[in-house]
Amino acid sequence: MQTATRIPALDSTLRPLASRDFDYWKAHHLLVRAGFGGTPEEVRSLAAMGLDDAVDHLVDYRSIPAEPVAADTFDKDIMRPATTQERQAARRARTRGDEAALERFRRDRQRRQQADRRQMRAFQRWWLRRLIETERPLEEKMTLFWHGHFATGYRTIEDSYHMFQQNQLFRRFAVGNFKQLAHAIIHDPAMLRYLNNNRNVWRRPNENLARELMELFTLGEGNGYTEDDIKQGARALTGYTYRDDAFEFRAEQHDDGPKRILGRTGPWDGDDFIDIIFTQNYVSEYICLKLYRWFVHDLPDGPGGPTTAFLRRMARDFRQHDYNVKPLLRSLFRSRHFYHPTNVAAQIKSPIQLIAQSIRSLGTPPRDFGTLLEAAALMGQNIGHPPSVKGWDGGRAWINTATMFVRHNVLLYLMTGRGADVSARRRRDEPSARPDRNRPFDADHLIAHLRGTDGRVDADEATLYLLRFTLGGEPHPDRVELLRSFVNRRGGRLEGPMMTAALALIATMPEFQLC
Amino acid sequence: MHDTTGQSDNTFTRRRFLHQGLTFASLAATTPLFVERSARAMTLPLGSLIASQPGVPEDHVLVVVQLGGGNDGLNTVVPYGDPAYHRARPALAIRSPRDGAAQRNGALTIDDNSGIGLHPNLTGFKSLMDDGVACVVQGVGYPNPNRSHFTSMDIWHTANERAQGHGWIGRYFDNTCGGTPVPEGSIAIGREAPLAMQGSIQKPVAFESAELFRWLGEDLNPDLGRTYQKINRGGELPDVEPESQLGFLMRTALDAQVSSDRIRNAMEKTPLVRYPRNRLADQLRTVAAMIRDGMRTRVYYVSLGGFDTHANQAGSHGNLMRQLGSSLQTFHSDLKAQGNSGRVLTMVFSEFGRRVAQNASGGTDHGTAAPMYLVGDMVRPGLLGNHPSLTNLDQGDLRFNVDFRSIYAAVIEDWMGADANAVLGKRYPKAKVIA
Numbered sequence: 009m010q011t012a013t014r015i016p017a018l019d020s021t022l023r024p025l026a027s028r029d030f031d032y033w034k035a036h037h038l039l040v041r042a043g044f045g046g047t048p049e050e051v052r053s054l055a056a057m058g059l060d061d062a063v064d065h066l067v068d069y070r071s072i073p074a075e076p077v078a079a080d081t082f083d084k085d086i087m088r089p090a091t092t093q094e095r096q097a098a099r100r101a102r103t104r105g106d107e108a109a110l111e112r113f114r115r116d117r118q119r120r121q122q123a124d125r126r127q128m129r130a131f132q133r134w135w136l137r138r139l140i141e142t143e144r145p146l147e148e149k150m151t152l153f154w155h156g157h158f159a160t161g162y163r164t165i166e167d168s169y170h171m172f173q174q175n176q177l178f179r180r181f182a183v184g185n186f187k188q189l190a191h192a193i194i195h196d197p198a199m200l201r202y203l204n205n206n207r208n209v210w211r212r213p214n215e216n217l218a219r220e221l222m223e224l225f226t227l228g229e230g231n232g233y234t235e236d237d238i239k240q241g242a243r244a245l246t247g248y249t250y251r252d253d254a255f256e257f258r259a260e261q262h263d264d265g266p267k268r269i270l271g272r273t274g275p276w277d278g279d280d281f282i283d284i285i286f287t288q289n290y291v292s293e294y295i296c297l298k299l300y301r302w303f304v305h306d307l308p309d310g311p312g313g314p315t316t317a318f319l320r321r322m323a324r325d326f327r328q329h330d331y332n333v334k335p336l337l338r339s340l341f342r343s344r345h346f347y348h349p350t351n352v353a354a355q356i357k358s359p360i361q362l363i364a365q366s367i368r369s370l371g372t373p374p375r376d377f378g379t380l381l382e383a384a385a386l387m388g389q390n391i392g393h394p395p396s397v398k399g400w401d402g403g404r405a406w407i408n409t410a411t412m413f414v415r416h417n418v419l420l421y422l423m424t425g426r427g428a429d430v431s432a433r434r435r436r437d438e439p440s441a442r443p444d445r446n447r448p449f450d451a452d453h454l455i456a457h458l459r460g461t462d463g464r465v466d467a468d469e470a471t472l473y474l475l476r477f478t479l480g481g482e483p484h485p486d487r488v489e490l491l492r493s494f495v496n497r498r499g500g501r502l503e504g505p506m507m508t509a510a511l512a513l514i515a516t517m518p519e520f521q522l523c
Numbered sequence: 524m525h526d527t528t529g530q531s532d533n534t535f536t537r538r539r540f541l542h543q544g545l546t547f548a549s550l551a552a553t554t555p556l557f558v559e560r561s562a563r564a565m566t567l568p569l570g571s572l573i574a575s576q577p578g579v580p581e582d583h584v585l586v587v588v589q590l591g592g593g594n595d596g597l598n599t600v601v602p603y604g605d606p607a608y609h610r611a612r613p614a615l616a617i618r619s620p621r622d623g624a625a626q627r628n629g630a631l632t633i634d635d636n637s638g639i640g641l642h643p644n645l646t647g648f649k650s651l652m653d654d655g656v657a658c659v660v661q662g663v664g665y666p667n668p669n670r671s672h673f674t675s676m677d678i679w680h681t682a683n684e685r686a687q688g689h690g691w692i693g694r695y696f697d698n699t700c701g702g703t704p705v706p707e708g709s710i711a712i713g714r715e716a717p718l719a720m721q722g723s724i725q726k727p728v729a730f731e732s733a734e735l736f737r738w739l740g741e742d743l744n745p746d747l748g749r750t751y752q753k754i755n756r757g758g759e760l761p762d763v764e765p766e767s768q769l770g771f772l773m774r775t776a777l778d779a780q781v782s783s784d785r786i787r788n789a790m791e792k793t794p795l796v797r798y799p800r801n802r803l804a805d806q807l808r809t810v811a812a813m814i815r816d817g818m819r820t821r822v823y824y825v826s827l828g829g830f831d832t833h834a835n836q837a838g839s840h841g842n843l844m845r846q847l848g849s850s851l852q853t854f855h856s857d858l859k860a861q862g863n864s865g866r867v868l869t870m871v872f873s874e875f876g877r878r879v880a881q882n883a884s885g886g887t888d889h890g891t892a893a894p895m896y897l898v899g900d901m902v903r904p905g906l907l908g909n910h911p912s913l914t915n916l917d918q919g920d921l922r923f924n925v926d927f928r929s930i931y932a933a934v935i936e937d938w939m940g941a942d943a944n945a946v947l948g949k950r951y952p953k954a955k956v957i958a
Contacts, residue, residue: 204833204834204884204886207833207834207882207883207884209883211883212882212883212884214833214882214883214884214888215888216833216888219671223671229671229673229674235670306768307768354768355768356768356772386731386732396672396673398672398673404768404771407771407772407775408716408727408728408729408730408775409728409729409730409736409775409778409779409782409783410729410730410731410732410736410779412775412776412779413736413737413738413779413783416738416740417738417739417740420738420739420740424743426739426743484760484762484763486757486760486761487754487760490750490753490754494746494750497746498746509744509747512740512747513747513750513751513754516738516740516751516754516755517754518754518755518769518772518773518775518776519769519772521772522768522769522772
């Protein structure tokens with residue numbers, strides 16, 4: 009964005025912003041990054057809290073009531089393992105060559121798989137609704153972060169309940185302790201299945217989990233470990249498996265011999281392996297870089313730049329807090345660095361950010377969650393189906409010529425209810441009769457505070473505010489000119505359908521993809 | 524944060540920093556420094572900026588098919604005649620054509636003297652070989668193989684052992700375009716544009732489905748449409764730093780408009796042959812439509828995932844083989860019907876093969892060398908090179924015979940008519956794959 013004033017240097021420390029500098033636009037930035045943005049009114053009330061209370065409000069969200077998760081939201085038995093009787097019956101049918109019975113078993117399995125895929129889509133809609141409607145935006149945003157970090161895909165595990173369980177784990181540890189979460193993840197059925205650790209037994213170790221644990225989950229690729237550490241780590245993880253919906257340690261499959269991992273020798277098991285990994289400073293450095301890219305900037309400046317020093321301090325802060333995420337984020341969100349102009353309106357919105365932020369800040373009806381999920385998938389972010397164990401790359405990887413069109417079209421859909429064919433492949437089995445599916449979008453509330461005593465809004469002033477509010481920064485003069493002349497050509501009154509048209513255009517400005 | 528390579532080169536340490544543990548895809552050329560650097564790295568004689576060499580027509584097309592996840596080369600091109608193969612894979616080995624004849628699960632014969640055949644589901648590819656329009660290059664790899672999907676894939680995409688720099692296809696364009704990007708010069712079908720196609724000048728077009736490739740708001744009101752066009756066809760606004768996020772977004776917005784016009788145009792005809800319904804065939808059908816429409820695109824990129832078969836691989840790998848064989852065959856017959864099979868070369872690769880021995884989960888773990896496949900009227904047909912030894916292994920993995928960059932070099936020079944050394948930054952002996 010354009011700024012005429014001189015830009016102060018980027019801080020290399022976690023020094024907090026002066027309270028008096030926390031204004032409406034800083035609150036706007038905070039709400040967008042720590043959450044998914046909000047209406048002008050919500051931004052005003054956050055600004056009124058002052059810096060410390062505003063950050064606490066977002067980070068210490070436990071005092072805000074959350075929508076409870078009903079025990080029976082999802083059926084845990086769709087993909088349950090066969091009972092002893094069922095297995096015996098199947099075996100009998102096979103030995104007798106009872107084709108009719110075998111066919112029945114096959115059909116039953118197919119039916120259960122179909123039901124599970126339906127439940128998976130229901131789970132995705134449930135989560136998307138939470139992302140959009142939650143009163144604890146940071147909780148959901150961190151849940152999404154962990155989903156991308158400890159990426160697990162449904163297509164491999166084929167158990168929607170395990171995906172839901174893992175999602176609840178991420179929510180429980182959203183701003184909790186990263187080391188504890190790393191312990192928990194090697195006890196998580198979805199992860200154990202996804203990286204084949206259920207097949208990792210002492211006679212034939214399977215290295216998949218051990219490798220990704222170091223390469224992608226904790227140390228980062230090439231950071232201080234060797235191929236041999238992976239082999240030894242895989243031995244430590246032998247016998248870590250699950251039965252039905254719960255972790256199970258099978259001592260008879262575990263290799264209890266001595267292993268040398270990162271220079272330490274002992275009869276290590278998987279949890280020892282985690283503890284050994286966490287003795288390395290690489291862990292805090294690697295996670296802080298990922299959190300930085302998630303909350304601050306996709307492209308931190310290079311070595312020697314102020315961000316390198318800032319990241320080092322973040323990592324030290326993280327270690328000092330024993331890998332607790334909450335205090336780390338509290339100091340991050342209070343820091344001058346976080347509010348520096350280079351870090352404002354500088355991050356490419358993820359597809360989920362784009363959708364959730366548009367609905368929450370503009371106040372559009374959410375329309376239909378199934379359609380929004382399809383659109384998110386076309387934009388490259390199919391929640392529950394990360395492209396690989398590496399999760400989503402984020403940043404510029406979200407943007408190509410095709411996702412650009414989907415980004416434009418999904419906003420049009422939210423505002424007008426039209427162009428629902430952003431998703432060409434809509435499925436029929438999902439109920440989509442939401443009452444607000446065809447509700448017109450009333451955007452007048454966005455500029456209500458600009459209404460004069462005569463009830464009129466100055467169109468020039470309102471277009472400028474609208475651009476600032478939606479683009480999160482100072483708009484380019486060409487954009488102001490273009491939008492004003494569009495409004496003036498068409499009667500000059502910024503209200504009703506004219507508001508929608510103006511917003512639909514703003515949403516196609518390349519700047520709109522930044523937050 | 525830590526530069527473990529000890530590289531003093533600023534550009535590369537910066538790249539390491541930016542992408543540590545994360546992919547490079549679509550992030551190439553984020554800094555002016557980097558652009559400048561890689562331009563300098565390729566100090567070329569002026570003559571090499573001319574698009575084509577004498578005798579190499581401009582209408583040659585390359586289609587790259589990426590098999591993501593690490594395709595099991597040993598169960599694709601099967602050394603059924605080697606007892607070591609059956610010993611290493613008691614449950615997964617594919618039987619010889621004779622042993623499997625009754626149940627039709629034996630390898631398809633290509634060279635019975637050397638005991639090498641194809642996966643039984645590769646009937647489509649087999650008929651391409653029988654017609655003399657396909658080849659298998661055996662034992663392709665690179666030194667010090669990396670067994671991480673992401674790194675190894677980046678190595679194949681950059682043609683650089685440290686996975687550094689721009690994509691090799693991107694660099695091909697950078698070297699031949701005379702300083703300006705070629706609109707729709709390279710098209711990737713899929714959600715993400717691959718790193719291979721990212722050059723410092725040339726950027727690929729990427730899309731997944733042609734009918735959604737425009738803004739639907741234009742249908743609502745003509746004035747809205749005109750204003751939209753002004754916003755999105757304007758390119759970079761004055762004072763916007765070209766390498767900033769915003770510069771990148773503005774350029775992409777413009778590219779999207781230009782490409783949309785052409786591509787939707789191309790999709791309007793029904794294909795000349797019937798395609799099977801699968802992910803790979805869908806993508807190749809789209810490519811064939813664009814070729815038929817006479818688009819000036821020189822490189823297309825499609826991909827199929829699911830090859831990371833750590834457990835119970837027999838069934839899933841079999842399905843992938845059927846998709847691969849039938850899609851390649853249909854694509855070739857479409858091109859033939861169009862009269863284009865002589866100007867389109869298709870090249871198939873995966874980031875690595877799999878370990879020789881099966882694992883305990885009925886699958887195979889990440890390995891090293893594997894075959895590559897080329898299709899087109901111009902290829903030197905048949906089984907090329909030697910099968911890597913199954914007994915002289917490197918920590919349980921195959922040793923490569925052919926560096927993949929030797930094949931890139933042949934494709935760049937003998938097919939695309941550019942200087943391979945300039946594109947690859949190093950001299951590699953050209954593999955004889957083009958007849």
